[in-house]
Amino acid sequence: MSARPPWRRNLRDARFRMLAAALALALATAWVPPLPLTRTGVQVLAVVDITGSMNVRDYAAGGQPQSRLEAAKAALRHLLAGLPCGSRLALGLFTERRPFLLFAPVEVCENFAPLDGAIAALDWRMAWEADSRITAGLDRAIAMAGEIGTDLVFVTDGQEAPPLRAGALPPFEGQPGAVRGLIVGAGGYGLSPIPKYNDRGRETGFYGETDVQQENRFGPPPADAESREGYNPRNAPFGAAAAGGTEHLSSVREPHLKALADRTGLAYAHLDGPASLDAPLRAVATRSPVAGRLDLRPYLGAAALVLVLAAFLAAPLRALTMRVPTPRKA
Amino acid sequence: MLPAELARFGAERPWVLWLLPLALLPLVAAPRRRAAWADLAAVPPDPFSRALAGLLRAAGCLAVTGLVAGIAGPYRAGERVTRTGIGAEVSMLIDRSGSMNETFAGRQPSGAEESKAAASRRILGDFVGSRAHDLFAVTAFSTAPMLVLPMTDRHDAVRAAITAIDRPGLDYTNVGRGLAMALGQFGAASGDASRVLLLVSDGAAVIDPRVQDTLRAAFAKIRPNLYWLFLRTKGSPGIADRPAGEDTPQAAPERHLDLFFKSLRVPYRAFEAEGPEAVAAAIRQIESLERDPIPYVEVRPRRDLAGRAYGFAAFGLVLLVLAKLAEVDLARGRAGQGAARAPERRMAA
Incomplete structure (x- = not known):
């Protein structure tokens, strides 16, 4: 007569306990709610330079030459796709001397399709004037980002048109570092020709040396003017020769952009492929808490799986490690 | 038609599915105690025991498959x-x-x-x-x-x-x-x-x-x-x-x-x-x-299938747990009333 029913012993069996715990965990997945938690999102205003020099094709994608603007768009779309839900993006254009806000910050997951479409539709033909006074545009873009309470990503190649007066970076009127963000230098390091378009938007060649202003001749002449050929204080204060130079060619003006970044407390990054903005922005962006949810079920499931595997493997493992009494001897 | 239907299924963590071969483990191992028995051939073949053994193996496979699939986070993509x-x-x-x-x-x-x-x-x-x-x-x-x-x-x-x-x-x-x-x-x-x-x-x-x-x-x-x-x-x-x-x-x-x-x-x-x-x-x-x-x-929002996977796993685990509860030791069984059922259980193992 067995006084103790077999299940008493079964209840004490470690493998039974493991399986029962796994069962409890598997059942718990149906009831455990996702854990609310705060994730770090970003709020960012992206301002894209759409002036003529951004049409320079010194990037390559898929074996084809790619313009700086297209490369910048690809990078922004990559950035958009990688932002955590709850992050918000605003988009602006830059040309002339000011940014133009296309739309106020929008949540990126719910509105992904229109945001992606709006970035894809950026075009140099949207430019309302042909100047490219980047320093002024950047300062106003920083002010705009401050107004709408976002960080700033300012994509430009740094080519000022007309050129800045030699060595004269105007003072920054805002407070450096009050708006955080990134100046993104677009373009290759070597000089490339700038495509020229006619009034119907068709490409008609490249800019030549005499097509663009090579030197800023507004305001007082530079200090070295006296030594120039044909200098006359009244009739030829900048010298008699036409200014020559390479302003009709374009490369990324990194020293200028880095100086601008220092002046305004932004960081600098070089645009180098679609994924090149993600890490630099993450490094400088203001972390703003966005509501996220952590699904606990994978953790419960993983624990249950470990328990089940342990229950199945207990016997073979023990047989391997220590020689339990074999059936033959019993 | 069929590939399009299949393409709508996805997983959040597809790499977890590489663990699926673990589901074969119940075919070679069992979570039951070892029993001393001289020779299985001494027991007459019993279809019920065989079926029971097969059922428990299947339950084990189901439990592991369900858990692995659940962890991978399966879903059916949203419809438009x-x-x-x-x-x-x-x-x-x-x-x-x-x-x-x-x-x-x-x-x-x-x-x-x-x-x-x-x-x-x-x-x-x-x-x-x-x-x-x-x-x-x-x-x-x-x-x-x-x-x-x-x-x-x-x-x-x-x-x-x-x-x-x-x-x-x-x-x-x-x-x-x-x-x-x-x-x-x-x-x-x-x-x-x-x-x-x-x-x-x-x-x-x-x-x-x-x-x-x-x-x-x-x-x-x-x-x-x-x-x-x-x-x-x-x-x-x-x-x-x-x-x-x-x-x-x-x-x-x-x-x-x-x-x-x-x-x-x-x-x-x-x-x-x-x-x-x-x-x-x-x-x-x-x-x-x-x-x-x-x-x-x-x-239409995508449908989360993880709950279903965990459900299958829980079903398999219920069978395994019940089997574990009903486990009888040969030596004790012989002494007790469960002697007649004991060989079956061992066969199932």
């Missing part, structure tokens, strides 16, 4: 279902020239005064989202047209685009190219939905005759209902005013833009608003006019 609602495809073309930042009296706004841009921002913002199935596209124009948002049903994004319209405007009013881009916002595939082109501007400009021809062709092709919300500044010429001198487009651009619109042979109405109330009334009227059915796409 086309339904019909009341609404329209609205392409908004908004003037962002500098004068939009003045009041209806033509001054810089001061105190409680509202600029034309701020009034249209407020009223258009209410318009967007008042009906769930409207689609909107936003185009801005000054000297050049700017595509702000492509046609979308995400009203938050549209409102964000409208929020931006009372920021300082740009230079001039070049309505011709703006109209061309706003027409381009209507998708080719939208079928027979009602299309609305809503032009919000406080002035007009001469449209280049060459551009006029292009626009005529585009209007004839797309056939939108055209509404011109003309924010008229006090004292400036209205749509219907004939100029005192020569009646040329240069002298009265508003009147000639109106004439051009009338000559397009598309349904057209102009609203001349001289204050925020008039703008609101015009928008209400447009809303009531556009009451046609529109096909819209409803995105």
